[in-house]
Amino acid sequence: MAQLKVLVTGAAGQLGQDVVLLLQHQGHQVMGCDRQEMDITDLDQCIQVIGEFGPYAVIHCAAHTAVDAAESDIDAAYLINATGSRNVAIASEKAGAKVVYISTDYVFDGLGSQPYHEYDNTDPKSIYGKSKRAGEVLVQSLSSKYFIVRTSWVYGKYGNNFVKTMLKLGQEKPMLQVVDDQKGSPTYTVDLARFLLELIQTEKYGVYHASNSDSCTWFEFTQAIFAEAEDILGLKFTAKLEPCATEQFPRPAPRPRNSVMEHLSIRTNGFQDIRPWREGLRDFLLELKE
Template structure:
């Protein structure tokens, strides 16, 4: 299978390409040097030339706080870029997987969010990713929407790397303790995305590593596994103000994933341990 992977220089795109190659597919990792995602002509031309069997769309505008001030760029990348890719996929008769986010929900829930629950983004990032979902559904029949959360991987910056750095530099950190979700290791998510595009089980899915924690509990586990003695102080969201509102409860239900026979992602602590090995 010939597979186009956008955002190859990001955390997830990097691991998706590795997983595709491991499974004997021909992976074409693309970044902004290959084509401009926000240019319809660019996207169309690139996909026409490549003739992929599938597209795994990992590229995104992910700076949640900056998106509040830069609505236009976030919309062009997350919404229009997805639309152009989906239209090109339709023309090429290719299937497409789009990586979306827990930020499509407002986080006021108390039970894991099912795939068909009403969406209500709190900010620009969530709005633009949701607009991407809508465009994808309108443009293409052979699609997978995979909503994930709290992503970390070897390639790029993330919460784990930040905690390790701050822990070593300061010996004491404050971390938000009233936002709850599930971390997701890109190696595990990449395996699932490749497994998906090898099937015709189209639709919307939720995928994170299993288990639930707060950011504070995540940080405590990071220091424990790294063998670092760091004083970790729990903060409230109010004590750590950010330009963009965060969902307080981001737990995503994996029911659909299991119903369709996909392999659920392992426990988040186990995944973190594998990541620590990869970092070392």
Template sequence: MKVLLTGSNGQLGKCFQDRFPKGWQINAVSSAELDITDKDSVLSVTAEYKPDVIVNAAAYTAVDKAENEAELATLVNTIGPANLASAAKALGARFIHVSTDYVFDGTATSPYLENDITNPLGVYGKSKLDGELAVAEMLPQSIIVRTAWVFSEYGNNFLKTMLRLGSDRPSLGIVADQYGCPTYAGDIASALITLIEKNVMGGIYHYCGDKSVTWYQFADEIFRQAVLLKKLPQAPLLKAITTEEYPTPAARPAYSTLSTEKIQQSGIQPSDWQKAISHVIQKL
């Protein structure tokens, strides 16, 4: 099994490499090694390597900056995936593309299903949705995996930000009216590998944490475990605040909980994010 992985320096890319099965071959490339927005480069690299599977973990994920960098977000999140899907089609390779819960507007009151109506609130979400549509049009048998609230021992993420702020400040205001599912990047990586191993049918799948919470509840659990594991002497005082009290350039969905029922039918269990917090904290 030969796999071409893009986004090798990101959270998911690094976790994917950590869990990569022995006996398989991987060509893990960063944006410096392969510019996915350059179609000629994509076709050249893929034609030379001839992968059986292309996994796209590359993305522009700066949600707020995207509001002022729409062109760049579109290049990376829409044009790039389309180029990779085109290359997979030319080779007869399978293609897995990772997307986001931010393709939804957050007005639902129960977990989003894969075929629910999309309506992104900002540039980031729109660029990711357009990427999904471009991939599906280019290569209908592609697998698109939407995930959410990703954290890990790598890169920048909410968990690491909380630990840093918690060691510096006695109190923190955390948004308590946005709901979603924290997801460990290592669990996403394992899910993607299982999708490859089982040769799962193409289409959209949701993969995320097993429990929907607010950012406030997520932070509270991070600090509870950090104190328990003696990574912090004590937790800061957490104050529950509203989205209005913490304005950001990009609007966030108030409810972006994803249903994982479909992917569970392939034997893939949702991310046990509370257990993963312990694992990540001990790695840091």
């Protein structure tokens, strides 16, 4: 495999760190950019930094992901997710680079009973979802070589996430109520990063749904986290798990009831599907153990 030059935005984030590590591990030349190295809200700076590095591909992981905060700070969400993504797309296009935009299941209404596929109509209900959809539209309009990769329920070694929170609370609390009426596909950052690296080495441009396969509710996910962590990490959990309804935990931003995404593009483009989420979870816990 030839050595590639890849620029990664949001390189200090949960997904960004694993993408950078994987690329380095496989011998590619990587420029990891966080806010200090390149402010995506500054178009001139994006053009300069991306232009000087001259990447083969830009993997755009930087995003405003504070779902509830976005409801009250609309400008910040759009500045980063829409304007920032436009800037990255313009700079990548000028540099002749492919661009990967990491998007989300929140671009859908989350009310459907079937898994969403790539060409279903989007209808985001939250500011976060709307701003991420705006970013998709801008990337599609401004880049001639783009991959839009929607993912869901992401967790990994770096940063805060649901799995780490449950491991902690499960050992501290006598009882944990976890939502059992929202379903999705938990996605391990390492599995997603591997898919992104495979994707950028092709010209199979377009929209992709990339999560670990199979689905569960948050409650079922927590049950699996406890079972696997007891087995792999030898942890003892004091918390008794109880399923509950979304209404018991009112939040500023509406949460999708159904985040399950069909991997139509992965199949029709001849890629191997991403492994089941439970296998990813086990590997993540093994990584934590080390």
